[in-house]
Amino acid sequence: MNFAKTFVMGTLATVLTLSSLSSKAEGDLTTRPTKLPDLVLGTEDNRYQLSHKEYQLETGKAYKLKIVSSGQTEYAFQAPEFFASIFLRKLEAGDMEIKTMTVTELEFEQEAEAEIYFVPLQPGSFEFYAEGLEDKGMEGVFTIK
Template structure:
């Protein structure tokens, strides 16, 4: 009888572990607004307004990225972009629905807002390509 009880418990635990976990509500709605990420200023074209962001997996965020237009900026975050659920990107009068980002390139003054949910914890670097040595790099810390 003990063997049957242990086997029953093991089977019950296996079934419970294989059941999907359901979240309440839509995780992509009501995003938390992060501090704007400003690329360059009139006084310093290589100034990055934020060097670090603290995020949580499963939480919705929106991040506005603003280019001062002082030079061309190609914002990259390869590992971060592959570890988020990207809901949309808004730029100008456009709303872009995509599965993933590779980079956001600003050839002149402008802004884009990304809406996303981090799905993987870690420390993910972001940078303006070719301008890292000028201090245009930071990190997304996701816990």
């Protein structure tokens, strides 16, 4: 193949690839993250109550989720498949901002809160729960479209 033909074919392949990728991308990461309703673990009346059992999310969109422990008991918040399917931008707890690639568990031993900033990358349904308290109703799902 001559240079001109090779150049044109390479350019065409690049344009098709980029247009295909951009048609799959959702969201605009240059905007502020969408604040989700706080996920509150326990209340004074019911230490095993969750404020929300389901969150509807979209791939490629930035979100902020505050998880609040009522301090009524110890809570070990886990969502292993969800954490593996997101891009974690940062985690804030207390006066700290933690930049990490992944989270395994958020353990609350007393009244406290943590905020996670993330972008869902993979569609699907992903369970979240307070470890050991699932049978008491402390479980829910992140649904990502």
